[in-house]
Amino acid sequence: MDERDTPQISQEMINLFDDYTHLSLDRRKFMDNLAKLAGSMSAAAVAASMMASNAKAQGLVPENDARLVIEDVTYPGAKGEMRGYLAYPAEGGPFGAVIVVHENRGLNAHTKDVARRVALEGFVALAPDFLSDLGGTPADEEAARPMFQQLPAADVAANGVATIAWLKTHAKTNGKVGAMGFCWGGGTVNNIATVAPDLLAAVPYYGGQPDAAAVPNIKAKVMAHYGGLDERINAGIPAFEAALKAAGTDYQIFIYEGANHAFNNDTSAARYSKEASDLAWSRTMGLFKDVLA
Numbered sequence: 001m002d003e004r005d006t007p008q009i010s011q012e013m014i015n016l017f018d019d020y021t022h023l024s025l026d027r028r029k030f031m032d033n034l035a036k037l038a039g040s041m042s043a044a045a046v047a048a049s050m051m052a053s054n055a056k057a058q059g060l061v062p063e064n065d066a067r068l069v070i071e072d073v074t075y076p077g078a079k080g081e082m083r084g085y086l087a088y089p090a091e092g093g094p095f096g097a098v099i100v101v102h103e104n105r106g107l108n109a110h111t112k113d114v115a116r117r118v119a120l121e122g123f124v125a126l127a128p129d130f131l132s133d134l135g136g137t138p139a140d141e142e143a144a145r146p147m148f149q150q151l152p153a154a155d156v157a158a159n160g161v162a163t164i165a166w167l168k169t170h171a172k173t174n175g176k177v178g179a180m181g182f183c184w185g186g187g188t189v190n191n192i193a194t195v196a197p198d199l200l201a202a203v204p205y206y207g208g209q210p211d212a213a214a215v216p217n218i219k220a221k222v223m224a225h226y227g228g229l230d231e232r233i234n235a236g237i238p239a240f241e242a243a244l245k246a247a248g249t250d251y252q253i254f255i256y257e258g259a260n261h262a263f264n265n266d267t268s269a270a271r272y273s274k275e276a277s278d279l280a281w282s283r284t285m286g287l288f289k290d291v292l293a
Helices: 011-024 027-038 043-050 109-120 141-150 153-168 184-193 212-217 237-247 274-291
Strands: 068-076 081-089 095-101 124-129 173-182 201-205 221-227 251-256
Touching (some): 011 027, 027 043, 068 153, 081 109, 095 109, 095 153, 095 184, 109 173, 124 153, 153 184, 173 184, 184 201, 201 274, 221 237, 221 274, 251 274
Parallel strands (some): 173 201
Antiparallel strands (some): 068 081, 081 124
16 A cells, blocks of 8 residues: 555544454444544545554564474463464574463464564564464454453463473473563463463563452563553553552563554554564563573
8 A cells, every 4th residue: 555545543543443352342333433533534444554464464584484493383281282383593492481472363473473583582482372272263363352252361371371381391491481462462471470480571561450469479570561552451550560569579561652552563554663662572572581591
């Protein structure tokens, strides 16, 4: 699309999209309301600019990058078999391990690309498919979103604990495990941290906060990233921070002013912020290199 034809996206449109993708899941209602905001612009074009681009999802690191070993893996979950996407440097090791937890669209091409990026930083990166208990991530990402409502939070956290256990004994790891996650995955990382005392670093990106009563169980170092414009998620920051302080948890909270929810996802042009993404990434990798080496 020519830049001159790119729709002008307002914050109200982005907020509407956020409500659709995380709360209502009602596409018809979303498109009807978006049409009212779009005016003379095509609602379909506006929606397309906010949704993830399959073309961009091929990512920054090629799937056949010779610097990496990449495998589709299965391993024991809490109740059944978990599937995942594993990437690690082709030379050297053992390495610290990082779990990369997907958004509420499942284990897709973008998440796999993020795992490859993490691997190039010198880690064993595992992107689990947390929809494994329901048959795995479907090809249609829109079909994936409602599936997350069928996942009990306790089962998801238990699968996270099983993932940590598998990585700790993997031949290419040094036994040290951290986790990072985005959107639904950010909240999942928070919840896993409350039940996994052997998780050493937890990095939620714009994720829902855990129950305050569970925060004292967190033993990991926490680094939380939030977009300044993400009012829905940010409403939970004060209670989370108060609980972290009261528990004496080693934590950092970063809020990126002017950035939206999903600011790290470079497949969604309307919400991606390169400045916020790059800074959050450098901070995250710094923490992992400090804790997981």
